[in-house]
Amino acid sequence: MTKQKYMDIYRIVGIAMEVHGELGRGMAEPIYQEAFAIECKLQGIPIAREKELNMYYKGELMQKKYFADFYYNGIVIELKAVNEICPEHRSQLFNYLRITNQQRGILFNFGEESLHTERYLYVEACDDFVLINQDNYRDYITP
Numbered sequence: 001m002t003k004q005k006y007m008d009i010y011r012i013v014g015i016a017m018e019v020h021g022e023l024g025r026g027m028a029e030p031i032y033q034e035a036f037a038i039e040c041k042l043q044g045i046p047i048a049r050e051k052e053l054n055m056y057y058k059g060e061l062m063q064k065k066y067f068a069d070f071y072y073n074g075i076v077i078e079l080k081a082v083n084e085i086c087p088e089h090r091s092q093l094f095n096y097l098r099i100t101n102q103q104r105g106i107l108f109n110f111g112e113e114s115l116h117t118e119r120y121l122y123v124e125a126c127d128d129f130v131l132i133n134q135d136n137y138r139d140y141i142t143p
Helices: 003-023 029-042 087-100
Strands: 048-053 066-072 075-080 104-109 116-123 128-132
Touching: 003 029, 003 075, 003 104, 003 116, 029 066, 029 075, 048 087, 066 087, 075 087, 087 104, 087 116, 087 128
Parallel strands: 075 104
Antiparallel strands: 048 066, 066 075, 104 116, 116 128
């Protein structure tokens, strides 16, 4: 991923932090989704809400669709407002990354005392997901 692509992730995380700082925890997920969309608009970020994700089976477009909470510049973004993130939440994001062939995804949880953020890279070559954090993000930035 380029440094600019990483900075896009950083910018989206900043927006979520602003929303959490303003609303705190305890609201319903749709409240955070709407506030997130408003904050993106206020900061001039053209984000797609309820982004339709096409599914294919053996090259054939399927009728069934998934919808990501948000999509921005190649980043699939999922918001939750639960006590804690569980494997099903991660699986949802991972499936979205696979079917859209996108490399970057962010999972936010507004339901915890402080904002919980998980940033992932999808590595198609090995069909695996890497959790990006302060210690390893430089390993994934290309010049």
